[in-house]
Amino acid sequence: MEERLGMEEIAEGRSRLYLILSRVFLKEVSPEFLRSMREKGFVEYLKGLGIDLGEDFANKEEKELLEELAAEYTQLFIAPAGASPYESVWKKGLLMQEPAAEALAFYKRCGFKLPEDFKGFPDQIGVELSFLGHLTREEARAWKEGDERLATEVMKLEREFLKKHLRKWVFDFLDCVMAITKLPFYREMARLTKEFLKGEMEDLGIKLDRSVA
Amino acid sequence: MELTRRNFVKLGLTAGTTLAVEDSLGLFARAMEMKLGGDGRLVDPSEDLTKGRRYDKVVPYTCLACNIEDGGLAYIKNGRIEKLEGNPKHPSTRGRLCPKGNAGLYHVYDPDRILYPLRRTGPRGSGQWKRVSWDEAISEVAERIVEVLDKGHPNEIMLKWGRNRIGGALVRFMHTLGSNTIINHTSICESSKKIGMEPTWGPDIETPDFAKSKYIINFGSNILEAAYFHNPYSQRIMEGFAESGTKLVTFDVRLSNTAGRSHEWFPIFPGTDGIIALAMGNVILQEGLADEEFINDWTNVTVQELKEHYRQFTPEDAERASKGPFGDKGGISRHDIVRIAREFASVKPYCTTYSYRGPCKHAYGSYNEKCQMMLNILVGSVESKGGYCLPRGMGYKQPEPVPPPGHEPSYLSAPPHYPLATHKVSHLVPFWIKEGRQKVKIYFTYCDNPVYTNPGAEAVWGELVRDESLIPFFVSFSPFMSETTRYADIILPNAVYLERYEPESMPSSLWPWLGARQPVVKPMGEAQEVRWTLKRIIDKVDPDGKRGMKKYWNFSSPEDYIRQQFEGIPGLKDVGGWEFIKKHGVWPIYGELNPATGKISDALGFEIKAEYGLHKKELSRADMRGARVDRRTGTIYKKGKPIGVRIKGKNYVGFGTPTRKIHVKVEEWEKYGFNPLPVWKQEPWLADMKPDEMVLTTFKWNVHTQSRTASIKWLAEIVHSNPAWINADTARKKGIKDGDLIRITSGVGYMVTKARLTEGIHPRVVAVSTACGHWAYGRLAQLKLKESQPFWSKGQRIPVPAKPGVGQDPDLKNVWWNDRGVHPNMIIPAIADPIGGSQAWYSTVVKVEKARPGDRYGDVKADPDKHYEFFKMGERYAYTGDLHRKMHPEVKINWEKLPKPELKIGH
C-alpha cells in the first residue's frame, strides 16, 4: 500500500469512515451492521491498527451480543446521566439549543435536508458525523469531476463545520464515553473517532484545544 | 500500523466499503445540487436561518409547572422556546407568571429527560435500561394487561396519578379496562380541606375576593408564595393593600414571606387554627356581630343553636392551645382573639378567610377547615364583594361515548373504613397492598413521585415498588427519572406540559375561564402524549374491537381529542370553538390588560367587574315549572333533584348541597360518629407530647414544587437546600448554633441536617422544606455534577471521573453551592384524617438534638416496620377503630349501631 493516494480517494476514504463512525453513534448496532463488521475483515483490519474490539465482539453469539450492545448504547446515549451525545448539552447545558438550530441551518445552507419524519436531534454526534460523511462525499465527487475549485470550497465547509460544531465538545464527549463505557466496542470506537477527528482537524488547519490529549 | 491519517483513509477505502451504514448514508438527502454560484461561492452566507427576526411565533398555552394553571405565551424562534411570559388576555394571570412558570422551558430542554421508551434490564432500581421501540413497549404492556383481563380481575390493574390535568383520559383508560383501582394524590395535599367544605356548601374550594376585601384572616397559607392560586391571588392581595386598605392577619407556625408581609402574624402551635377560629366565632356570636339574618335564612341551623354550641370555645382556651402544651411563647392572646374577631366582623361583608393548606393537614383537619370557613358564614361574607366567594369554574366535555366504571369495587380506591374521604386515602395504599386487602398485578404511575413525596417515602412506597411479589409489573409514564420511576419495569415517556394538548379551567379569580395547553414546540425525541400512548395500548389490547374497548378511543390525534372536548360549548362555539382557544389560549376574553393598573379593562377602558351573590340568582318561571317546594326546608325539587331554595318568598338557586342551603350541621358526619357541628380536636400525640419534644412541619418555597423542580437551573440557583428552621431560643437551650448539624428523630426514624436559627417560628416547631434533598430526578437535583469537575479546569487536566455523565454541562461550572438539602419525608409517618383522609403532615412529634458522633449531613434512616406500626395506630382513629368513640364523647348517637364498613364503587 505504498501508492500515493489521490485527493479523490482521500476524500472518499474519509467519507466512508465518517459514515461508519456516524453509524456507531447514531443508533444501536443492528444485526446487519454487526454482521458486516464481523464478516468482512473489519475487525481484523482494526486490530492491525491497534484497535481491539475484544473477544466478545468477535465471538459472542449474535443475539446475545446485540442485546449487550443495545443495553450499553442505551446506558451511554439514551438513559439519563450517560454521555450525552448532543452538542447543545455540552455547550449550553440543555437539549436543542442554538447549536442544534445552527447545525440544522448549516445542513440546509449546504443543500442537505433531514427526513421529514426525523425525530432525532440535528446536533446528535451521529448526525453531525453523517453530515461530514456527506460533505466529504461531495468533495470526492468534485475531485472526480476535476472541479478543484468546488472541491476546495467544500473543504472550506468541512473545516467550518468541524471548527464550529465539533471542535469544542466532541473530544470531551469521546473521553467521557471511553471513561464510562463497559464495552470495548464503544471504548475503541470512541478512541478511533477521537484520533480520526484530531487528524481531520489538524489537516484542515484547525487549532485544537490544549485539552485534547 | 498506527492511527495515522493515511491509515484512516485506507480503513475507509478498504474495510469500510462493505459495512452496512445505510442508516447514516440515508440520513441526509440532497435538497439541491452542490455547485458554485456566479460569484464563485458555494453557499450564500445570508441564508443563515438563525439570524433575522427576534421571534418566529408566539404560542399561547396554560402553565403546568405547578397546578395554578396560569395563562402563558411561548416565544418561539427556530423551533425553540426562547422565553415564556404571562398571557395578558388571561383574566386570572393578567400577564404575569411566577418564577417556576418563567423557568418552564427547562422542563423541555432538561438534558436528563427521558426521550425514548426504556425497558429495565437489571434488578429494579439498578438503573440499567435498554431502549425499546414504542411498538415493542406497548405490546409488552398490552400483553400484561390482557393476561390480567383474561383472568377476570381488571381491578388488579392500578393507576395512580400525582398531577392529573389531562382532561379525563386517565379515568377513561381505567374504566375502559374495567378497573376501578384509580388512585390519586389528593390525600397528601388538600383532601381534608375539600371534605371540610364540600358537605357544607358544595364546592371543594373558595375564591376569596381579596382585591376588594378589607380584612383577610389567613389560616396557615403561604398565599403570596406557594399556596393554591398564589400567582393570581398575590396580585389581588397587593391590589387590596393598595386600593382597599386590606388588612392581612396570618396564623402560621412559620414566618413565611406571606406572614412577613402581613399586618399581623401569630406563630401558633400546629393545628390550633380551628380552636382560634371557633373562639373568634364565639366572640362574634355572643357580641351580636354575626349576620343573623344570613345564618337564619341560609343555613340549616339557627343563630340560637350556634350561640349555644359556640359558647364552649372560649378565647382563654384558644390562647392556651395556641401556645402549645407547654405554654411556650408565641401563640395568640385572648385579647387579640377578641380584637381580631371584632375587627373582622366590623367590616362585614367585606372580609374573608383563607386557608391553604395548613389547618387541614392534621388528623382532624376536616374539622379545622370547617371552623375557619364558619367565620365567613357567621358574618355573612359568603359570596359578597370583598368576601368569601364560591369558585367560578367552567366545564369542557368528555368525548362520547364515555366508558362506565368497572363492575367491582376497589378497596384501594374507596377504602370502606374511610367512607367520608371521597377524595381517597391514597397515601395508605402501600400498607393495604402489603396486608393483602387488594391485589395489584400492574401499577401505572402518572406524573407522580410517591417514593419522594409521600409520607415514609422510600421506607413505604419504595418498599412497595421494590417488591415484585406485591407489584409484579410497574409502568411509568414519566419524562424524568424520578425516585419512583427509577423502579419501573417499563418507561413510556410522556411529553412535558409545553408539548401537550390539554383542556383547563381553574377558579383562580372571579372571572371564569376555559383554556388549554397546546404544544408550543413538538415533543422532543420520541416522547409522546400519554393520551396517545393510552390509545395505542387499548388498540393493542382490543385490536378488533371485540372487547368493546376501542369505541371509547375514537380520536385521530391528541388534538382531535381536545377539539371534541371543546365542541358545542355555548358561546365558545360562536367565536370558533377550539380554534379560538388555540389562538388566544383562553376564553372568554374579558378585555385588555391595562399596563398602568395591571388590571383587565373592558372595551371602554373600565375595569371589568365581578359578579357576586351567585347563590342568590333567582330561578326563572321556566325553572320553576313542575317544581315542588319542601315546606320545612324550603328546598325546591324538580324531577327529584334539588334545584334551589325558597327564602322569604323568593326562589334562589342556592348552594350545591342537598337542601341548597349551607349545611353548618353535616348529618352525614354524625352518622359515622363524627361531630356534625364545627369543633376542634387535637391529635392526642400532640396533646401528650413530652417537654423535650417538638413538632416537625414541612413547607414549600416560592420557586419550587414539591418534587419536580429541583433540577431546574434558574430555580435551583435560588433555592437548593433546606436547613431546618428552629427557634433561636429553643436552639440555645439545646446548645444548637446556626449551621450546626442536628439530628431530628421521629417515631419512625431520624435525619441529620443543618439548623437554621430564626425568631420566625413557634418555639416548639422545627420546619423543613420538601423541595430539596433528591436522590434521583436529574443530576442537578442530586448535585451529581458537582461531585466531579469537567475534564479540564484552569488548564489542568482532572482525572476522568468515575461518575457517569460528568463534565458535560457547562452551567455546572457555575454551580457555587455544594449542598443539595436533606429530604424529610422518610421520617414522617403516614397518618390519615379519619374524616377527610388527609395525611397529617404537620403533627409529627420529634426530638431535636445536636448531631451525635458519627452522624453525617444527609443521613436519613427510617424503619419500614415502625412505619407500619404508625399506620396501624392511625387506623385506630378511623370510624371503625377503637379510639374513635373516645375522641368523640360529645357525640350522642347509638354507638353500637354505626354503619358497617361497606366496599362500594365510589370515589
Ligand code: SF4
Ligand atoms: S403559579 Fe407559576 S408555575 Fe404555577 S401555573 Fe402559575 S406561572 Fe405556572
